[in-house]
Amino acid sequence: MKMSKLFVQTLREFPSDAEVISHKMLVRAGYIRKLTSGVYNYLPLMWRVLKKVENIVREEMDKAGAQELLMPFVQPKELWEESGRWEVYGKELMRLKDRHNREMCLGPTHEEIITSIARDGLKSYKQLPVNLYQIQSKFRDEVRPRFGLLRGREFIMKDAYSFDTSEEGLKKEYENMAKAYSRIFKRCGLNTKMVQSDSGAIGGSVSHEFMVITDTDAGENDVFYCDSCDYSANSNHAISNLPEANIVGKYEKAEIIDTPDTHSIEELSDFLKIPSTIIVKTLVYIVDKKPVLALIRADKQVEETKLMNAVGGVDIRIATAGEIEEMMGVNGFDAAKGFIGPNGLKEYNGYPVTIIADNTVKEMKNFVIGINQEDKHGVGYNWGSEVKLPEIVTDIRLVEAGELCPQCGKPLKVTRGIEVGNIFQLGTKYSKPMNAVFTDVDGKTKPYVMGCYGIGISRTAAAAVEAHYDEFGIKWPLAIAPYHAIVIPVSTKDELQMKVANDIYETLKKHGVEVVIDDRDERPGVKFKDAELIGFSYIITVGKSINEGLVEFKTRETNEKSQMKPEDAAEIVVTAVHNIK
């Protein structure tokens, strides 16, 4: 490809609306342009990268025994009603109506469609197991798209779905996919960590996420991990053991005391001169419109996903001050935030109040707790006497770095991660309600045991930029670079330079190298800047030293430069390209 004809417009400056590295770089280097919020044009350079990522995914999926197909982007409401998700999925599901007023949606994921395909085609255990996948644009009407390709509304995803006759079969396929994923991300030049995670709206029991750990701020997930063993988990799923703490209060008898203006835990513990580990904190949440009280040891935070799962909801938020006031009124109290407690709160918004206690409060004794009276707290309280231990006591606690690994007891560490893939064991979550069954050996019909496996293709490409860049631009891993190399004649007017540059260009092309020659009548600085910004893996410069028979060879990954003969430079590139796998 001639640079003069390559469709690319590099910018002198970073776009003002971009925040993270990959977004800044991809726009400035001419890979993407935003069309509207969360929706991007993939320009020719970007499309080349995406196709390479896709092909790696495709090769590894095929090698792992999966079969590719393609499902529609527009889906009918009826299937989503069968699975029960038309109601549950929420506003991210982009709903629309056709000319006959029939309700449709843009596919955010394809469990419903694939399940309907399977139940039509997979009737016998003899046909199982099967793993089907597709690579396609998805649309999720995110509340707040951001970070360029890392969180768009429209994005490219590989989604795979497996169908097995048994849990054992599913587990085997799950392992198989986990291995394929590791190979895929490795080939894309990414270091990933496979971490335990919550299964969220997709559902199912066991799930893991593949996180890219970078030193940029682009990661949106906190990953807790242990250096001493293999434990790692997303913060929404991580568990830990707590170091010893003082959980027995100094109070000898239960009483109500004045605690004026102690609206926060800090103020309360300062006022009473006690550690926050003997205070039970009560937080008010609204889960799917229903009131939920969360009780937790006051030095710890609630993990909202865990709390939501404990209640069995799909949407959670902390209650507003107004809602809290209303709830107090309904139940005959008049206390504000800071003085709330579980005693006496019965109902709100037409629903009974659900109370969930975190494991941390169970062993606490003679503790301090809100009693729904302004400027007062109960002290020396105990479960079973002054206050009832809630029926549900479970883990709703957000892990913090330094707490102890649940597997080996060493302190946990935390890091930010970009989620590029995930795998779920769905079980019969979709096959059962959608009546997707096969006939087993014993002649009985049974629902498929399903798994699903996603990879964000466009996100993976963006994550690769987050992991490979420097002050000059992108440093693509060779396997996903839009072009492997660029040949730069310093002066297009110099006949010898042009001839040698062209020779190298032709040689590389002949050997299957994807190469660009910068034939533009630009000053050298412009060509170097562009080459580095765009991120060609190898940069071969033909300049004055060609009079001594030498060219300059630069490896973008390391920025190492050296002088060598043209044929040697070509040789290095050809060998490197042939060694991609």
Added chain:
RNA sequence: CGGGAUGUAGCGCAGCUUGGUAGCGCACCUCGCUUGGGACGAGGGGGUCGCACGUUCGAAUCGUGUCAUCCCGACCA
């Protein structure tokens, strides 16, 4: 959805306070000059100033409304 901000040429911005019919840098086109790190000179093209209504002789500028975009929080590949 809660909080904050911004909409002026493809990109980055000024002008708005104090209303007078739009400007700078980059990019683009032509000519010259230049060719190892985003040169220089001369000339040129491109914007109904997000949109609507209002105030005014006159609105990018003032007012009201509206739409869009971005940032911080809660959700996800």
